[in-house]
Amino acid sequence: MFNCKDSIDALLPFLDGEMSAEDEAHLREHLNGCPPCVEFVRSYRETSGLCRKALVKSMPPEVAGRLKAFLRNKIESK
Amino acid sequence: MTQTSVEDDRELLARAQAGDMSAFESLVGRHEEKVYGLALRMTRSEADAAEIAQDTFLSAYQHLSEFRGEAAFGSWVHRIAANNALMRLRRQKVVDIVSDELDGPEFTDRGSLAEAPESDWSKRADDKIIEDELGRAIQAATDALPEGYREVFLLKDVEGLSYEEISEMVGISIPAVKSRLHRARLALREAIDAFYKEV
Numbered sequence: 151m152f153n154c155k156d157s158i159d160a161l162l163p164f165l166d167g168e169m170s171a172e173d174e175a176h177l178r179e180h181l182n183g184c185p186p187c188v189e190f191v192r193s194y195r196e197t198s199g200l201c202r203k204a205l206v207k208s209m210p211p212e213v214a215g216r217l218k219a220f221l222r223n224k225i226e227s228k
Numbered sequence: 229m230t231q232t233s234v235e236d237d238r239e240l241l242a243r244a245q246a247g248d249m250s251a252f253e254s255l256v257g258r259h260e261e262k263v264y265g266l267a268l269r270m271t272r273s274e275a276d277a278a279e280i281a282q283d284t285f286l287s288a289y290q291h292l293s294e295f296r297g298e299a300a301f302g303s304w305v306h307r308i309a310a311n312n313a314l315m316r317l318r319r320q321k322v323v324d325i326v327s328d329e330l331d332g333p334e335f336t337d338r339g340s341l342a343e344a345p346e347s348d349w350s351k352r353a354d355d356k357i358i359e360d361e362l363g364r365a366i367q368a369a370t371d372a373l374p375e376g377y378r379e380v381f382l383l384k385d386v387e388g389l390s391y392e393e394i395s396e397m398v399g400i401s402i403p404a405v406k407s408r409l410h411r412a413r414l415a416l417r418e419a420i421d422a423f424y425k426e427v
Contacts, residue, residue: 153339162410186344190333190417193345197417198385200349204366205386209264213278217260218253220282225249225289 152180157187161194233258237301245292252292256285259302263309269382270313272371280316284309307393310383314397317375330374332414346424362423369419373412380405381412 152160157180163169164177181188237258243251260281267280288295288305295304334342370378379398383389384405395402 154333154341155335155339158333158341158414162406162413186341189345189347190341193349193421194413194417196349197413197420200362200420201366201370201381201416202386204363205269205370205382207265207268207277209261209281213264213274213281214257214260216278217281217285218256221253221256221285221289222249224286225252 152176154180154184154187154190157181157184158190158194161191165195234300234302238297241292241295241297241301244289245295252289255301259305260285262302263305266306266309266382266387267313269386270310270379271316276313276316280309280312283312287312306387307389307397310387310389310393311397314379317379330377330411330415331418332411333418346421349420349424358427361427362420365419365423366416369416373415376400377408377412377415380408381416384409385413 157177160169160173160177164174169177181191237255240251240255240258244255263284264277264281267277267284268274271277271280284305287308295301336342370381373381376398380394383394383397384391389397391402391405394405398405400408
């Protein structure tokens with residue numbers, strides 16, 4: 151039987167689908183009786199998507215313009 | 229990128245390989261945002277990101293004839309950019325701090341969660357001010373990760389590279405990549421949870 155720590159330690163292989171059947175059964179058994187861990191799994195899953203959204207960076211048009219000019223200059227001088 | 233876009237890339241690539249500079253420029257235009265974004269997230273320097281984008285596309289141009297198209301052009305330049313960004317960070321000798329400083333959940337002596345997570349992160353997700361503040365909190369939490377953890381998290385969860393690719397690029401084993409990713413996710417989850425508990 152897993153406790154909360156065992157379950158959280160196993161989250162990455164669990165979400166990657168790389169857990170042994172036996173360990174997965176232990177984890178699911180724990181989750182069935184532990185609402186805080188169910189909440190933890192949900193928020194762990196959500197973390198990557200929230201970070202991806204928050205870390206979007208856009209390229210300023212002047213940087214894109216300098217990139218194009220740089221490449222033309224380098225390529226045409228060959 | 230959609231299947232149609234990948235096919236468009238293939239057509240542009242074939243023309244670029246035949247010497248059509250405008251086709252190469254179109255490829256650059258289609259992928260520059262992604263390359264620049266990766267470089268800026270990794271280096272946190274606009275000047276470095278601009279140079280990495282230049283180096284990446286110049287390198288892609290110089291090796292166009294060797295590119296056989298087994299992978300998508302976008303994935304190829306993305307990997308070149310990731311390698312360039314990592315090399316630049318290595319040259320700058322960014323110092324790693326010890327991973328013990330990473331936040332994570334706390335447990336009781338019996339291994340139970342010491343504190344229940346915030347029950348619903350999505351309840352204020354439609355509030356623009358909250359969303360902007362959350363974005364800043366996530367940026368700060370990502371910046372605070374030890375460098376080796378930050379790199380792995382960005383490459384896997386933001387840039388979408390595989391464990392194998394990251395292992396090769398960063399020079400650590402796949403289990404080490406997974407361990408760093410998990411610790412980084414836990415620290416970021418903790419930061420987001422703390423943010424939602426405060427708002």
